[in-house]
Every structure is written in structure tokens, then in C-alpha cells.
Amino acid sequence: MSDPGPFVSTRGLGRVFDVSKPWLNRMIEREEKVFLTAAENVTFDIPRGETFALVGESGSGKSTIAKMIVGLLRPSSGTVTVDGVDLFAQGDLAGQTALRRRIQMIFQDPYASLNPRWRVGDIIAEPVRAFGLEADARAIKRRVGELLEQVGLSALDGIKYPHEFSGGQRQRICIARALASKPEFIVCDEPTSALDVSVQSQVLNLMRDLQRDLGLTYLMISHDLSVVRYMADHIGVLYLGRLVETAPRAALFDAPRHPYTRMLLDAAPRLDAFGRTAETVVGEIPDPIDRPSGCHFHPRCTHNDGTRCVGEAPERLDLGRGRAVACHGVEEGRIGEGRP
Ligand SMILES: Nc1ncnc2c1ncn2[C@@H]1O[C@H](COP(=O)(O)OP(=O)(O)OP(=O)(O)O)[C@@H](O)[C@H]1O
Ligand code: SF4
Numbered sequence: 001m002s003d004p005g006p007f008v009s010t011r012g013l014g015r016v017f018d019v020s021k022p023w024l025n026r027m028i029e030r031e032e033k034v035f036l037t038a039a040e041n042v043t044f045d046i047p048r049g050e051t052f053a054l055v056g057e058s059g060s061g062k063s064t065i066a067k068m069i070v071g072l073l074r075p076s077s078g079t080v081t082v083d084g085v086d087l088f089a090q091g092d093l094a095g096q097t098a099l100r101r102r103i104q105m106i107f108q109d110p111y112a113s114l115n116p117r118w119r120v121g122d123i124i125a126e127p128v129r130a131f132g133l134e135a136d137a138r139a140i141k142r143r144v145g146e147l148l149e150q151v152g153l154s155a156l157d158g159i160k161y162p163h164e165f166s167g168g169q170r171q172r173i174c175i176a177r178a179l180a181s182k183p184e185f186i187v188c189d190e191p192t193s194a195l196d197v198s199v200q201s202q203v204l205n206l207m208r209d210l211q212r213d214l215g216l217t218y219l220m221i222s223h224d225l226s227v228v229r230y231m232a233d234h235i236g237v238l239y240l241g242r243l244v245e246t247a248p249r250a251a252l253f254d255a256p257r258h259p260y261t262r263m264l265l266d267a268a269p270r271l272d273a274f275g276r277t278a279e280t281v282v283g284e285i286p287d288p289i290d291r292p293s294g295c296h297f298h299p300r301c302t303h304n305d306g307t308r309c310v311g312e313a314p315e316r317l318d319l320g321r322g323r324a325v326a327c328h329g330v331e332e333g334r335i336g337e338g339r340p
């Protein structure tokens with residue numbers, strides 16, 4: 001059988017925001033328009049049934065990329081393809097009902113994403129009705145009960161309101177609502193970062209069980225490396241809108257190549273179990289409106305050569321076995337597989 005190819009692909013995905021002051025203010029103050037590049041040339045693939053995680057500091061463009069991948073935000077450049085269909089080829093995704101049903105998103109704050117005035121049963125029934133997935137009211141009610149039980153709640157919970165549940169239970173309700181349209185691909189933007197640590201692992205375990213049982217494909221977004229390590233098959237590291245390294249989970253954690261990936265791992269004490277000497281995080285994240293020239297990481301990088309690193313944006317270099325790195329030092333052989 002021929003290789004079906006990746007289930008989800010992005011190619012050169014980018015998004016620029018116009019963050020200028022209003023026209024009149026600009027005229028009076030004689031200011032130019034100001035643009036912010038939140039994502040630039042982002043390319044990765046997710047095979048069906050696998051989890052790809054995007055990790056990066058606050059403001060690195062994780063949510064912007066997530067919104068483009070579910071069709072909530074139009075890219076300024078590049079493409080998103082899901083099961084061979086280009087999401088934005090025929091206008092916005094809103095018009096593509098079949099594809100919309102197959103892609104769902106779970107957000108960080110489960111309370112903000114649930115309508116407080118609706119009963120939980122109605123919240124979960126809404127996508128079932130919208131996509132016409134059940135024939136009548138009785139079948140919808142049965143399906144809602146099934147979904148609640150599938151996420152570890154009771155079918156009787158459908159008559160309650162969101163405020164009657166704990167944070168972890170509310171995230172389970174969001175998962176049930178996401179599952180209601182029978183999706184194949186779920187984008188999870190920091191799904192557990194608002195929850196207590198003890199509850200986090202329960203929700204992550206549920207998500208893993210659902211993935212196995214339903215064959216789901218996940219894009220998982222997190223700034224928490226322990227979450228990423230637990231959930232992901234493949235990881236992409238973002239810095240100021242650019243992917244600096246993508247690698248299978250073990251390769252990334254055992255032998256990170258990009259200096260920024262190394263710094264991130266060194267800054268995560270819980271993960272420092274490999275005999276590496278922990279380094280402190282060097283410097284602040286630069287202003288995203290005025291990103292450093294060349295390699296955006298150069299002001300913080302101990303391998304900065306002062307010339308090419310400052311003047312030229314590094315291209316994505318395919319290192320084989322699912323790993324790609326964008327770094328002049330790696331390309332030139334100055335940064336090897338071993339630690340400095
Ligand atoms: N609608 C918008 N208009 C203008 N700028 C935006 C908009 N959305 C995001 N940005 C900017 O784009 C950059 C990336 O934002 P994004 O929300 O994607 O980051 P993130 O990695 O999800 O961060 P966090 O971890 O804090 O959620 C930030 O500098 C942000 O201020
Ligand atoms: S390109 Fe240069 S500055 Fe950027 S991470 Fe690599 S060595 Fe450091």
C-alpha cells in the first residue's frame with residue numbers, strides 16, 4: 001500500500017499582525033505602521049494518530065499557529081493541509097462544514113470556553129445538533145450521556161451548570177464537547193496549565209486513552225516540558241515565531257541540538273535527569289515587534305559568531321530521522337551532537 005502521507009501538514013506558515021496606532025494618531029505623531037510577525041515559515045507534519053507538540057516561551061506564537069491550524073485565523077503566508085485538503089484554498093474554513101467537523105480545539109481556560117448559562121447537556125449537544133449527527137432528541141440525549149461517561153463523568157451530570165464542577169471536571173466537559181462532532185484531529189492549547197498538578201495528570205491520561213481508543217491525532221501546545229514529554233511523539237521548539245528545532249521526543253530530550261532547545265531543557269529542573277549541568281536562562285525574550293536580525297536567538301546564544309548569526313536567518317536543515325534544526329552553528333559543524 002502506498003504511504004498515505006502526513007494527516008496534518010503546514011508549509012511555510014506565517015502570520016503578521018498590524019499593531020499600528022490608529023491612523024489619526026500616526027498622522028499627528030508622524031509614525032509609520034508597525035507590524036508584528038507572530039509566526040514565520042512554520043513547517044511540520046503530523047502523522048495520523050500521533051501527537052505533535054509545540055513548545056516555546058510566552059509570545060513565541062504557539063496560539064497563533066494553533067488558531068491558523070483549526071481555521072480560526074487566516075495565515076498571511078503558507079498553507080495548512082488536513083487529510084490532503086488545503087484549509088484555506090476555498091475561502092475560510094467556516095464554509096467547509098465537513099472539514100470543520102473533523103477538527104476541534106480545546107483551550108486553556110475551561111470555564112471561559114463554556115457558556116455559564118447553558119446546562120452541560122446542552123453545551124455538549126450543540127455540536128451534535130449543528131452537524132446533524134443524530135436523528136432526534138432522544139438519540140441526542142443518549143449520545144450526550146455516552147460522551148459524559150467517555151470523559152469520566154456521569155450521564156446525569158448533563159442537567160448541571162458549568163459552575164457546579166471543579167476545574168478538572170470542566171476541562172472534561174470541554175473534551176466531551178470537542179468529541180461530540182466525532183473529530184479526527186484535536187488541537188489542545190495549554191489544556192492543563194490552569195489545573196492543579198494532581199488533576200493535570202488525570203486529564204492528560206484521559207486524553208491519551210481517548211487518543212488510543214478513537215485514533216485521534218493531536219497538536220498539543222504547552223510551555224511545560226513535562227507535559228510535552230509525557231504526551232508528544234514529535235516536538236517542535238518555537239522561538240519568536242520561528243521553529244528552531246523539530247525532533248522525535250527521545251532525540252529532543254536526550255540530545256537537543258539547537259542552543260535554544262538546550263537552554264530550555266537546562267532551565268527545566270524536573271527534567272534534568274541526564275547528568276547535564278544545569279545552566280541558567282540567559283537574557284530576556286526580545287520585543288516581538290523588534291526581533292533581532294539574522295538568527296533571532298543571537299543576543300542570547302553563547303555560539304553566536306558575530307557575523308553570519310547576526311546577519312542571516314538560518315534555514316531549516318534536515319538532519320534525517322525526523323529531526324530538523326535552523327542554526328548556522330549546527331550547519332557549520334561548530335555545534336555537534338555532544339554538549340559543549
Ligand atoms: N490578534 C493579535 N493582534 C496583535 N498581536 C497579536 C495578536 N495575537 C497575538 N499577537 C502577538 O503575537 C505574538 C505571539 O502570540 P501568541 O498568543 O501566539 O503567543 P503564545 O506562544 O501562545 O504565548 P502564551 O504562551 O503567552 O500563550 C505575541 O507577541 C502577541 O502579542
Ligand atoms: S544561528 Fe548562531 S546565534 Fe543562532 S542559535 Fe545557531 S549559533 Fe546561536
Ligand SMILES: [Mg+2]
Nearest residue numbers: 062063064189
Ligand atoms: Mg498562547
